[in-house]
Amino acid sequence: MSAAPAAAGDAFADWADAVRDRVESALDRALPAADIVPQRLHAAMRYAVLGGGKRVRPLLAFAAGEAVTAPGPAVEAVACAVELIHAYSLVHDDLPCMDDDDLRRGKPTVHIAWDEATAMLVGDSLQSLAFGLVSAPRLGIEPAAQVAIVHQLALASGSRGMAGGQAIDLDSVGVELSVPQLEHMHIHKTGALIRAAVSMATACAGEVGTPVAAALDRYAMAVGLAFQVVDDILDAEASTEALGKTAGKDQAANKPTYVSILGIRPARELAAELHARAITALDTVPGSSRRLRELAGALLARGS
Amino acid sequence: MSAAPAAAGDAFADWADAVRDRVESALDRALPAADIVPQRLHAAMRYAVLGGGKRVRPLLAFAAGEAVTAPGPAVEAVACAVELIHAYSLVHDDLPCMDDDDLRRGKPTVHIAWDEATAMLVGDSLQSLAFGLVSAPRLGIEPAAQVAIVHQLALASGSRGMAGGQAIDLDSVGVELSVPQLEHMHIHKTGALIRAAVSMATACAGEVGTPVAAALDRYAMAVGLAFQVVDDILDAEASTEALGKTAGKDQAANKPTYVSILGIRPARELAAELHARAITALDTVPGSSRRLRELAGALLARGS
Numbered sequence A, B: 001m002s003a004a005p006a007a008a009g010d011a012f013a014d015w016a017d018a019v020r021d022r023v024e025s026a027l028d029r030a031l032p033a034a035d036i037v038p039q040r041l042h043a044a045m046r047y048a049v050l051g052g053g054k055r056v057r058p059l060l061a062f063a064a065g066e067a068v069t070a071p072g073p074a075v076e077a078v079a080c081a082v083e084l085i086h087a088y089s090l091v092h093d094d095l096p097c098m099d100d101d102d103l104r105r106g107k108p109t110v111h112i113a114w115d116e117a118t119a120m121l122v123g124d125s126l127q128s129l130a131f132g133l134v135s136a137p138r139l140g141i142e143p144a145a146q147v148a149i150v151h152q153l154a155l156a157s158g159s160r161g162m163a164g165g166q167a168i169d170l171d172s173v174g175v176e177l178s179v180p181q182l183e184h185m186h187i188h189k190t191g192a193l194i195r196a197a198v199s200m201a202t203a204c205a206g207e208v209g210t211p212v213a214a215a216l217d218r219y220a221m222a223v224g225l226a227f228q229v230v231d232d233i234l235d236a237e238a239s240t241e242a243l244g245k246t247a248g249k250d251q252a253a254n255k256p257t258y259v260s261i262l263g264i265r266p267a268r269e270l271a272a273e274l275h276a277r278a279i280t281a282l283d284t285v286p287g288s289s290r291r292l293r294e295l296a297g298a299l300l301a302r303g304s
Helices: A011-030 A039-049 A056-068 A072-093 A116-134 A143-157 A162-171 A179-203 A211-237 A258-262 A264-284 A290-301 B011-030 B039-049 B056-068 B072-093 B116-134 B143-157 B162-171 B179-203 B211-237 B258-262 B264-284 B290-301
Strands: none
Touching: A011 A056, A011 A072, A011 A290, A039 A072, A039 A116, A039 B162, A056 A072, A056 A179, A056 A211, A056 A290, A072 A116, A072 A143, A072 A162, A072 A179, A072 B116, A116 A143, A116 B072, A116 B116, A116 B143, A116 B162, A143 A162, A143 A179, A143 B116, A143 B143, A162 A179, A162 B039, A162 B116, A179 A211, A179 A258, A211 A258, A211 A264, A211 A290, A258 A264, A264 A290, B011 B056, B011 B072, B011 B290, B039 B072, B039 B116, B056 B072, B056 B179, B056 B211, B056 B290, B072 B116, B072 B143, B072 B162, B072 B179, B116 B143, B143 B162, B143 B179, B162 B179, B179 B211, B179 B258, B211 B258, B211 B264, B211 B290, B258 B264, B264 B290
């Protein structure tokens, strides 16, 4: 998961870098150029999306797509769409009425670099663009599968998915949560989109409602939660400089985290358990689940 | 277009009331119940959408659907989706960083009745829900047509459609615009969604890229602009009480309007000319364009 150049022979890092390059270039093509009216909006949209981010969701989409041998153009569209939804949620999340963050990936947030109104329209427009990508012509998949993919993205993004998780998050500031309640929040807030990255890529190969789709969904659920647990560990431990965002922010805002509820060592154990659960889910996947396996490992390694 | 009970024998008003009832009940079913987690968000989403509004876009969708004999469930989905996008845009537009409005349809706006963060998530979630509706299974149309409909909605909502129009609007506060520049803004801000209401309903009957689709699109473009001209006339003339929103707001904000640029009489003449253009476009539509004709008439009558 490191963004550093791959060491010679490190096949996973090479693969991940190649996916990131492909996604960056696809996003660059999908986003309107900054000289197209309204220029300010388009420049801000590009700023919010390009040139940063770990691209975890696109990596998951490409790894899942490889496992089910899904067509490349469709997986690329799905990977970019899920990243655009993620990017929009960050832009809105950073606004003063939400988390009020000035810094993201080491750069001023969109409402700081532009203004609040523009940041809101950036988020709104990135969401529309995401749906534009998954409904684009010539993705090389059956229209019925494409409709199913759009529907999955809509459910994962909305009030019973990511946006709903943010609402639960808002409602839980200063509230003492149990681990199941915290899990409920994260299953929505970050889990829904991570699951969608995998399930939409799986659907690109026509796998909808099949045992393979179910197994990959179990993988995605475990990875999604592990990702959040590791994030909480990083947030508690890392310095602002290393993270590129304000560290210890959740604690300062009195937001419940896995570390604040469980303590750091049990949080690490939970992450390891979720990792094992993700790997076990791959046992019944007939295709090459190598990248999914490596990705889960790299994800866990972030926080140790 | 009156929300008053239909007079006996007034077939158009009866039809419009029936469409509004059908849309209200479909939106009620589509919106998550207020007792589903996150309850606050779902209650606020319902508040933003239900029990108000002229439902101009759904009326256009149903009238266009009638002209091309499109299947009911698909037209209903399209009508609700376009209304959800419209509703989300109002919620975000009313926020302090945009128009800062406290009153909408005679009721406190969402960020007043709840809070800014909730209002933002309401808008975000309504957008997702709109895409969920047009990608739902069992709409009774070809999957390829459904994919095209989703794509039309995405383009109409995003930075090269409605959200882009709002960005152009922001950029033009205090700026002297020409009529073509004002038209350019409205073609995006309100026109894109009105055209989408018609073109998506048309696509429900498989009419995509056909002469009939082109004729109905010319109708929708003219109606969309007429609608905005009439809105500007109403805004300049009506009292706050009658409108249910703060009147004269555009003038107070130093926003250019057709009335401020042209004066009231030429604005009325422009509305009449656009009305005539809309009616002429219907000449080549073989199906029953009666409701489209009546709707254009009712729309114009609002401002006279």
